[in-house]
Amino acid sequence: MAGESPSQAVPETVETALADRLVEGRVCLEAGAGVGNATAGLLAAGAERVYAVTDDPDHAATVRDRCDDATDRLVVVEADLRQTPLRPDSVDLVTAHGLCNLLDPAALAAVAAELSRVATAGCHLVVDDYEPLPESAAVRDLFAVENAASELATGRSALTFYPASLLRRLFTGHGWTFDRETTLLDPVPWTASHLSAHAGVVTDATEDLPPELGDPLERRAERLAEAIGEEFAGTMYSVAMTRREGDETP
Amino acid sequence: METRPLGATGQESTVATFGAIALNWLEQEGANQMVEHVLDHGVNHFDVAPTYGDAELKLGPKLRQHREDIFLGCKTQERDYEGAAHKLERSLDRLGVDTIDLYQIHGLEYESELDEITGDDGALAAIREAKDDGKVDHVGLTSHGNPGLIRDAIDRIDDLETLMFPLNPVVAGKDDDEHDYEAVLERAEEEDIGTLGIKAFAKGSWPPTSDLPEKDRPYANWYEPVDTPEEIRDRFDFAASQGLSTVVTPGDPKLVSMVLDAAGRYDGMDEATQRSLVEQSRHDDSPVPEQLHH
Numbered sequence: 001m002a003g004e005s006p007s008q009a010v011p012e013t014v015e016t017a018l019a020d021r022l023v024e025g026r027v028c029l030e031a032g033a034g035v036g037n038a039t040a041g042l043l044a045a046g047a048e049r050v051y052a053v054t055d056d057p058d059h060a061a062t063v064r065d066r067c068d069d070a071t072d073r074l075v076v077v078e079a080d081l082r083q084t085p086l087r088p089d090s091v092d093l094v095t096a097h098g099l100c101n102l103l104d105p106a107a108l109a110a111v112a113a114e115l116s117r118v119a120t121a122g123c124h125l126v127v128d129d130y131e132p133l134p135e136s137a138a139v140r141d142l143f144a145v146e147n148a149a150s151e152l153a154t155g156r157s158a159l160t161f162y163p164a165s166l167l168r169r170l171f172t173g174h175g176w177t178f179d180r181e182t183t184l185l186d187p188v189p190w191t192a193s194h195l196s197a198h199a200g201v202v203t204d205a206t207e208d209l210p211p212e213l214g215d216p217l218e219r220r221a222e223r224l225a226e227a228i229g230e231e232f233a234g235t236m237y238s239v240a241m242t243r244r245e246g247d248e249t250p
Numbered sequence: 251m252e253t254r255p256l257g258a259t260g261q262e263s264t265v266a267t268f269g270a271i272a273l274n275w276l277e278q279e280g281a282n283q284m285v286e287h288v289l290d291h292g293v294n295h296f297d298v299a300p301t302y303g304d305a306e307l308k309l310g311p312k313l314r315q316h317r318e319d320i321f322l323g324c325k326t327q328e329r330d331y332e333g334a335a336h337k338l339e340r341s342l343d344r345l346g347v348d349t350i351d352l353y354q355i356h357g358l359e360y361e362s363e364l365d366e367i368t369g370d371d372g373a374l375a376a377i378r379e380a381k382d383d384g385k386v387d388h389v390g391l392t393s394h395g396n397p398g399l400i401r402d403a404i405d406r407i408d409d410l411e412t413l414m415f416p417l418n419p420v421v422a423g424k425d426d427d428e429h430d431y432e433a434v435l436e437r438a439e440e441e442d443i444g445t446l447g448i449k450a451f452a453k454g455s456w457p458p459t460s461d462l463p464e465k466d467r468p469y470a471n472w473y474e475p476v477d478t479p480e481e482i483r484d485r486f487d488f489a490a491s492q493g494l495s496t497v498v499t500p501g502d503p504k505l506v507s508m509v510l511d512a513a514g515r516y517d518g519m520d521e522a523t524q525r526s527l528v529e530q531s532r533h534d535d536s537p538v539p540e541q542l543h544h
Contacts, residue, residue: 009423009424009425009426009532010425011544016525097543098542098543098544183522185522185525185526185529186522186523186526187523188526188544189527189530189533191530191533193533193540194540194541194542197540198542200540201542232526232530
């Protein structure tokens with residue numbers, strides 16, 4: 001995964017989501033660092049320090065490689081987001097860019113509580129994710145196969161698309177106040193590259209399954225990715241919230 | 251079709267400009283029909299160059315017939331006084347007109363060229379002289395080179411009135427200096443310089459000639475274009491919504507009709523949809539590592 005890097009440009013989705021937040025001089029937490037898109041955006045916007053938290057060693061290495069010119073401001077933390085080593089009241093800005101759809105409801109509840117625990121009073125939160133896809137979207141079939149493979153392999157779904165309104169209410173319950181919602185992408189471009197990555201998740205999940213169960217799912221995912229090719233469907237949103245002063249996590 | 255001020259020239263250009271290189275691939279009768287077709291869609295700004303095969307000659311008859319309805323841009327790749335003065339006369343002769351509305355320095359690529367063009371014996375001196383003689387109305391520059399160099403040109407050419415440069419979602423998604431044509435656009439707007447967008451319909455480079463010989467390419471463009479009505483419309487709407495004065499139609503005549511249709515229907519593009527196109531290109535462009543998200 002290291003070496004060949006993705007486009008180093010900070011995606012416009014991240015730039016747009018951060019545009020109205022104060023980043024300069026702030027201690028930031030990217031929850032679920034992925035390939036470091038939001039981390040790169042936070043560093044570019046002048047964050048004092050970025051904790052890039054991920055439980056995936058490959059992602060951790062990718063983020064370190066990508067942002068190796070900012071090592072004095074970047075701390076890649078390999079940890080479970082439900083229980084991070086960060087102190088309470090230590091983070092001024094939390095980003096969860098494309099994270100929540102990877103969390104099943106139980107994990108989402110635990111992560112929301114943990115992010116609220118580490119947030120300072122007045123901390124900003126930026127949650128960027130996808131609205132549930134319209135029924136007409138062909139990629140839903142691929143994601144259904146992905147969920148089936150994951151359920152069989154781990155007992156958990158791989159993808160859950162939470163409406164913005166639901167995440168907003170969840171965090172309100174943890175003492176956050178709603179600031180704004182912005183549409184980042186409309187429609188969302190599910191490119192051949194994305195579909196291939198999702199089919200790859202199916203392949204990984206089916207490795208632990210008996211062939212008679214896993215092989216048909218793997219073939220189905222590959223066929224769907226090829227048949228769909230590329231699809232524009234659904235929307236990606238950004239919700240921004242602020243942690244109320246003096247509020248305790250329930 | 252919507253019109254916009256072309257900087258401070260006083261010209262109101264349609265949001266689509268006809269790239270007359272398309273005429274090079276047509277016989278004279280087809281070229282005549284193409285010009286009528288373009289005019290029927292309301293386009294009032296044409297762009298041609300002596301390096302586009304015999305496009306100047308094929309544009310000539312219909313240009314002369316409709317001279318009052320067409321704002322004519324032409325170009326020169328000459329960098330010195332003599333060359334530019336000669337090529338201008340040649341273009342006037344080939345086009346069969348007395349005046350070129352916008353004469354552009356074509357394809358600026360190197361800083362040394364900028365030195366030569368702006369020198370006492372440079373191409374700009376010839377164009378300014380032609381302006382005094384009434385053969386040229388306005389001075390422009392075209393480049394798909396370094397955006398920093400184009401910004402230098404803005405600083406160094408006081409009477410520059412238009413700029414032509416690439417702008418599409420692939421370019422917009424890259425944030426390195428080499429692709430920062432958005433900074434050029436911003437600077438041009440500050441200086442009230444008219445802006446013409448090229449390569450709006452470029453999808454990417456052609457496959458290597460070992461995989462696809464040049465003679466087997468399905469389009470005359472020197473890049474691989476998008477070619478469905480939906481993609482063409484998205485690309486047109488994207489380019490037109492970036493703040494350009496006008497968007498130049500692609501070089502292959504087979505694509506022109508679809509672009510004219512898109513231009514006629516243009517009514518803006520919201521920012522989330524613009525980002526969607528940028529995001530699509532970002533992933534097309536960087537397959538390793540693959541990402542689940544945007």
